[in-house]
Each structure stands twice: as structure tokens, then as C-alpha cells.
Amino acid sequence: MSSTTLRTVAVRGVGLTTFGRLPGETDRSLAEVAVHRAIADAAIDPSAIEAAWVGNVTGGQLGGQMCALGQLALRPFGLGGLPVTRVENACASGSVAVRSAYLAVATGQVDVAIAFGAEHMTRAPTPLTIEVLAGASDLQAEARFGVTFPGVFGMIARRHMDRYGTTPEQLAAVTVKNHRNGALNPIAQFDQPVTVEDVLAARRVATPLGLLDCCGISDGAAAVIVVAGDLARPTDPRILASAQTSSAHEPFGDMTSFALTRHAAERAYLQAGLDADAVDLAEVHDCFTIAEILHTEDLGFCAPGDGGAYVEDGRSALDGDVAINPSGGLGARGHPVGATGCAQIGEAVLQLRGDAGERQVAGARVALTHTLGAFVHGAAASCAVHILGAP
């Protein structure tokens, strides 16, 4: 690992749109709102922004605006001339956009950078959206056979249940918790609490997973403005660590754990000089209920196999050991895929500033975000972990 000394990086502003079904909007129009809100939150002149990264996945296939989303979304702010880069890293695109902005500031290339992500997905019929998202698997060896992402995580759930005795009720506890949190989040797509019985009775999507085990199809955008430490306000949270991994050389494994999550977490904890016990809240990639259970284990909050009991016993509730997905997560806040990573950072920042309203985690000092993308040959293909700290 390089020994380059990294500068302190702070998050000076975050902006989120409402998440949900937003007819009449586009990737670009939603991005414009998120960028506007982040600039207002940061209280900076837009011209101070020196570089931009934008996360977007399905725009080309669902919306038609394949290219130049970032440039178009920044035009209304009088921004031109700066480097603007689109990031496609499947569902981790927004997180990798944040990481890119972080690295640019940490290494002294620029003092102020913006990362944002936007996705308008409800415009398409659901089967088309499922097809486009299945393109995040190996087209030749997986998607061609009709694999869907609920199917992938259904197969993972079956392994975890067989190996560890994880129950459908424990999977349902993830949805119950996340919808309870989402009901306290004004931007959440799903704002009604649900019961374990509701989750178990929902129609099946890909066995053993039902509709309420799956995140929805969402529209939304989020933006994050990062600055060098000397441009931060006293209340701005710091980015303590940023790590990114891929699955290129990961053995297939037994599908009950994601090695790339464990490796990203190890690197992030090392960079931050913290361990899992120090984390007060975590926004993790709960695209499906079983996913949150795996991440709870892989991020070190509990032992392998104990993730189901962890959520069922309330240890990941807002007042638990680690508040997991206080925003409602992908399951309740929503999952406009390119925006998700930025939205997770947004929630972490609100929590660390004490601005999270009714879902505020008491005394939050350290927040972790975890995003996962794509799935090839039995393993997720892209992962980003960030750790943020209150100043």
C-alpha cells in the first residue's frame, strides 16, 4: 500500500431528493435538485466546485440519456470547464463517485469536489427494469438463463438458512425494522410500518424471498460536497476512511458471506484506526433482507451465522448496539441505484450532525456506509465502504 499522506477531508454539504415514484422527473432533473440542495447545505458558491463525479447505471437503457448526465445537471449552476466523470459501478456507483471525490481532495488535486448520483427507474415496465439490472451479472453464464437479482439473493438466502438455521421470520425482521425507520424519514419511499406477518404473506418474487424481502424500484438523487479540512466548518463530519474492493479473484465460496465486503471493511477500519465496536450507525446495502444479514456479519457487528438473531433481537434497531439502516435503507428509503451510495453518505452526515430528526441515533459519533454492486459467479462484484466521524 502506498504511503502517500492523505489530507483531512470533510463533508460540507449533502442534498437528497424525495425517493419513490416520481413521475415527470428524469435522471437529470432529479440530479439538479440534489446538487442544488447540497450547494445550499454547504453554503458555498457553486464556482468553488473544482471537479465532479456522477453515479448512474440505467440512464442509457431506461431514459435514453446515456452520456453527459453530469455535465447537463451542472449547467444550471453555471458550472463548466471542470472535469466531470460518470461512474458506472453497478449499485455501488454513487459510493464510488464519493470515493473519487474524496481521493481528489485527500491527495490535494482539488479543494472542493462534488459527487452525486441519480436514477429515474419507475419510467420503465418492471420486467424491463429487471432485465436491465440483470445485466449486472455475467450475461453469458448467468443472465441468459433468466437469473434475476431477487433470484440471486434467493439462492444466497437458501444457503444461509441451510447452513445457519436462519429463519423466514428473521429475514422479515429486517423489513420490519427498516420500514419502522423509513416511517421516520421524510424522504423515504415506503413510509408505512409492516409486520412480520405482512412480510411472510407477501407474494413470492424468487423463493424463498417475497415482495417485502426486496427493495422497491425507485426514483431519486443525492449529492455530497467534500472539502479539504481547512475549508470545513466545525460541525462538518470527516471522512475517516474510504475503501473499495472487487470480486475478480474471489473464489466462488459458499454464498453465505461476501469476501469483498470483509476485505473492504478491514481496510476501512485500518485506515480509520477503529474497529466494528466503535461504529454507532451503519447504512448497509440491504437490497434484499438476506443481504443485510450477511453484511451485519461481514462488517464485524456479529459472528458469522448470527446476523438473523442480531436483527430479531433488536440489536440493529435505532437504540440497539449498532443502528443499521436508520434511514430505512434500500428497503424503505428506496434504491435508485446510482444515487444510493450518495444517499447513504447523506444519512451518515445528518446523523453525525444531529440533524436526523425523529430517527436520530443518540450520541452518534462514528458512521459506516457499505454499498455493493453487481453479482458474477456467486459473488458480488463491487464494494465500497466509508467511515465518517463527527468532528
Place this chain on the structure above:
Amino acid sequence: MTAAAHPQATWVRCTACDAGYYPAQRNCPACSTWDALRVEPLPRTGRLFTWTVVHVGAAAPPLPVPYALGYVDLDDGPRVLAPIVVDGDPDRELRHGLPLVLVAHDSGSDLPFHCEPAGMAGGAGEAGR
């Protein structure tokens, strides 16, 4: 004379170190041998590693739902994703470790192969998918 098997009902083995890869690739990362991998038919027997029954499908491929998919550990071969064809409700018939056979489709098929339980009565055979 039967039709030729689908060209992608295959995997590749390194001619230098014998490591195997699915799907086909040109490099052997185990020994850095380039472009010296021989194509072999996928093994015809294996066991079910995990499965799902998909009830909400994609626009393409346009498969009638529900359908079963699984990862199959082929004997002395790779783990492959495959359609799993069974008589009756797959969630009742399937279990981890169930012995399966891989049925290669002919070269004109959209899909290269499927799997079905070994000895399935009236096996779907090459007409299965």
C-alpha cells in the same frame, strides 16, 4: 445422426497446468499461460448447490414463470448456473446436494444446457428448454 452439442455447453482446461475455467477464457491465471486452453464438454453429472424459483421474471429472456434456477456443482468440473427442470413443484422436489444430470442442448438452441434430477421419469432431455 444427432445435432452437434451447443458450443457453450463447454468449459476450458489449461494444457499446461490442467486448471479449469467456466465460461471459456483465454488466459490461465493459475500459471499465466495464454491462449493454450482446450475446450472440453461440461461434465454431465453433478449436485445441486442452491436454487430459487423465480416468480417475477425479466422482459428478456422471456421465460414463462415460475421457473427454477440453481447453481450446480458439476463432478470434477465447475459450478454453473443452470435452469433446473423438474416434475412438480421445484421447491418441494429440490434440496441441497440433489444429484442432477446436465443435458446439453443442440447447437441451434438459445440456451446451451439445463439440469434435471438424475433418473427423472420421462426426463425432458434435449427438448427440455
